[in-house]
Amino acid sequence: MVRKTGLIAALDTQDPAQATAWAQAVAPSAGAIKLGLEFAYAAGFQAVADVAGSAPLFLDLKLHDIPNTVSSAIRALSYLRPKMLTLHASGGRAMLEAARKACDEAFPAHARPALLAVTVLTSLDDQALAETGITDGARAQVLRLGKLAIDAGIDGLVCSAHELAPLRDTLGDKPLLVTPGIRPAGSAAGDQKRIMTPTQARDAGADWIVVGRPITQAADPAQAAAAIAAELAA
Numbered sequence: 001m002v003r004k005t006g007l008i009a010a011l012d013t014q015d016p017a018q019a020t021a022w023a024q025a026v027a028p029s030a031g032a033i034k035l036g037l038e039f040a041y042a043a044g045f046q047a048v049a050d051v052a053g054s055a056p057l058f059l060d061l062k063l064h065d066i067p068n069t070v071s072s073a074i075r076a077l078s079y080l081r082p083k084m085l086t087l088h089a090s091g092g093r094a095m096l097e098a099a100r101k102a103c104d105e106a107f108p109a110h111a112r113p114a115l116l117a118v119t120v121l122t123s124l125d126d127q128a129l130a131e132t133g134i135t136d137g138a139r140a141q142v143l144r145l146g147k148l149a150i151d152a153g154i155d156g157l158v159c160s161a162h163e164l165a166p167l168r169d170t171l172g173d174k175p176l177l178v179t180p181g182i183r184p185a186g187s188a189a190g191d192q193k194r195i196m197t198p199t200q201a202r203d204a205g206a207d208w209i210v211v212g213r214p215i216t217q218a219a220d221p222a223q224a225a226a227a228i229a230a231e232l233a234a
């Protein structure tokens, strides 16, 4: 299957003016902008709504709580009209199903966001995961949580590019697979552990790659985003 892999630019900042400038800079190259915990906590949800005027919104709140709280939170944020919304797969089946139901009820059918379940954070390697009690490695845990989330009606998964091939083998083409931990050749990994380049992630089957600091910390964020989009299209 020929897959078109899109770019999501992660705009991690506390400053609305900075987020707006970055959103405008990346808009020609990115299919969505990602605003998450740092921006929402610092600048508030009105600022999220304002910045989201520039591009489709990936709202990365990584919901993880009891089913009633997660479904109520989804109803409460529905006015933001995100294109994608994250929650943690490790919240379990009942939470995932409650989120699916809340999403279906709170959004009109034409404006439903893709619900994306975060499997194992890309900042974790097998050793760090073992300290949490998961001793058979990131790949096994991503597959376990990925199957659970898709079975519970979730639209897609957030995983590292290293798990794309086994997930596609197990779950097929339909689930949206979104991969952070992407580093263009030569850029610093920072706190990310399970990383790949944009080309490698595309070739392994990503629908979307998420890139933050390699764009936002570049001397010219517009040019950095354009270069990544060009790499994906090559």
Ligand SMILES: O=C(O)c1cc(=O)[nH]c(=O)n1[C@@H]1O[C@H](COP(=O)(O)O)[C@@H](O)[C@H]1O
Pocket: 010, 012, 034, 036, 060, 062, 086, 118, 120, 121, 122, 123, 158, 159, 180, 181, 182, 190, 192, 210, 211, 212, 213, 214
């Ligand atoms: O849910 C996410 O987007 C996410 C999941 C994950 O496992 N790893 C991960 O890095 N992210 C997010 O993706 C972005 C990656 O940013 P950079 O490391 O700067 O490219 C950050 O905004 C993270 O919050």
